[in-house]
């Protein structure tokens with residue numbers, strides 16, 4: 110037997126390590142009152158846009174907020190918040206989030222990339238370890254809300270988050286009105302049900318179009334699919350965010366929409382969507 114083989118940890122040692130790691134992770138999460146995962150059935154429905162703007166809207170409502178991006182293959186939060194040049198800082202078992210505004214902190218797996226064009230090549234078990242390390246090591250301090258932006262679908266990343274955070278409040282599921290996205294969102298609902306994760310609500314994004322000329326809403330896709338689906342499945346509906354060209358520009362410029370346009374009807378829609386989140390009951394511990 111080689112020295113390397115004899116040094117391999119036994120199953121018992123591995124179990125012990127995992128237990129210790131879970132205790133550290135739970136300790137990190139304890140000062141955070143509410144933890145929410147944002148999911149979508151497929152990519153491109155505006156999940157990261159929604160995560161960012163909901164997080165900023167919560168912060169504008171006076172809450173202490175952290176935004177965590179665990180999208181290993183396509184982290185878009187750094188670009189949306191103009192933080193592409195940021196890198197991970199900290200030492201030992203402590204990673205420091207970027208404090209973008211007072212009481213608004215951000216951490217992204219994208220901060221690990223030397224170059225935003227770099228691809229992260231990580232397979233299943235590595236994803237699990239990377240995400241758990243983020244959950245265990247990022248020193249958020251006291252927060253009212255941690256919003257976790259996970260990649261589309263029901264793969265390793267959301268699964269790791271749900272299985273690692275013992276007191277996750279629940280999931281927000283983002284969809285668009287088109288039927289194809291709606292059928293994908295069904296999978297997200299099934300995922301939450303199978304894992305006993307409460308669904309805070311379904312949010313229909315790109316719902317109707319705000320005409321850049323007259324500022325009035327126009328229904329270019331069918332609208333209302335998200336609400337119908339939520340009613341059918343007996344889960345709450347958080348509201349509709351219209352398709353708004355200014356959201357694209359804001360995302361590209363790195364200034365969150367609700368910050369750039371605090372008084373617009375679209376910002377009002379974001380604010381209405383956070384209402385049930387602000388009203389989440391306090392935990393008793």
Ligand code: ADP
Nearest residue numbers: 152153154155156157158351352353356357360
């Ligand atoms: P996902 O995280 O689901 O992949 P993103 O949040 O990255 O999607 O959004 C994809 C693109 O759609 C981005 O260019 C973003 O600016 C744009 N987008 C998202 N929501 C809206 C909206 N309500 N109106 C207009 N553009 C939007």
